[in-house]
Amino acid sequence: MNTQWHLPGELIERYTTGHLEAVQVMSVETHLMGCARCREAVPYEREWLTAGWERIADAVDRPRPRPVARILRRCGVPEHVAVFLAATPALARGWLVAVTATVAAAVAVAHLVDSTGAAWTVHPLLFFLTVAPVLPLAGIALAYGPRVDPVHETQAATPMAGSRSLLLRALAVLVCAIVLTGLATPLLPGPPGLAAAWLLPALALTATTLALATRVAPPVSAAVLIVAWSCAVLTTGGLTGDGLVLFSPAAQILYGAATVLLIPLVHLRRARFDPGEPRWNRPSASKN
Incomplete structure (x- = not known):
């Protein structure tokens, strides 16, 4: 004898018309x-x-892109690249806040030095041009690697791994x-040309960091260059008695030439970024 209980017709009608309490619906x-x-x-209705x-299914399979990804898509960035960049480690947000605060502090220091009339000892733009x-080097140090990316090992098995990711x-x-x-x-005191003298050094230091990252971990190469650059400016x-020597036209030519030479070098050595190649990128072996 079949003793299974079935829903009465009256209960089904109340369920379909929405006249049941939440507990009864469940x-x-x-x-x-x-x-x-x-x-x-x-x-x-079957349809x-x-x-x-x-x-x-569409909402689950195609979740709404993050705001950063939508902005990148509007700028012409391919969808898969935009989604990848939007998933950069959470430390990147802290880096953006730090960059904004540092730039604001550098501008404030420049105006402070300029207003005190101490330009004969410390140039108003020197701190800004040094920092x-x-x-970008600090951001690169936090952008890639098993120590900063919680899904680094998972990502290493995807086409975005290695040099492409970094x-x-x-x-x-x-x-x-x-x-x-x-x-x-534009908010800095002094001539616009001098205020923009940081750009070529930034490009040269970034290219140097990437070139060194084929041998050592990006955080190490970035830290070494940050210290070396700061010491070079101060020294x-x-x-010479002129804190702006490293921002002269002759120095700008050297920065530009170094950037042009280092970019092809990074491209040629890009395989050294791949998982399993550089020692800094190899997963640590488990100890038995």
Whole structure:
């Protein structure tokens, strides 16, 4: 004898017309999940149900892009690249805040020095010109690697791994730093040409960081260059009495030439970024 219980017709009618309490609805739907006979007794429009499931599947399979990804798409960036860049490690947000704060502080220091009339000892733009070129390096150090990216090992098995991942994120970091610093440049005291003297050093230091990253970890190469650049500015300024020696026209030519030479080198050595090649990118072996 079949003792299975089925939904009464009156209960099905109240369910379909929306006259049941939330707890009763949950109970009815739990029964419908395991009872084919009662499911057949519930009237529904097949086309409406099919369309509803298609909308749900589309929302699950194609989630709404993040705001950053939508902005990048509007700028002409391919969809898969935009989604990848929008998924940059969370530390990148902290870097953007730090860059904005640092640039604002550099502008404030420049105006402070200029207003105190101390330009004969410290040039108003010196702090800004020293800090601006190394801002992208900190972003590159936080853009790639097993220590900063929680999905690094998973991503290593995708086509975006290795050099493509690092170079795309490095480019995004460089563009963001240039845009933020460029917006601050008109706010600085002094001639516009001198205020923009940070750009070529920034490009040269970024290219050098990427070239060194084929041998050592990006955080190490970035840290070494940040220290070396700061020491070079202070040393040359102390020895020559002119803190802007490294921002002279002759120095700008050297920065431009170095950038032109280093970019092809990074391209030729891009395979050294791939997982398993550089020692800094190899997953640590488990100890038994």
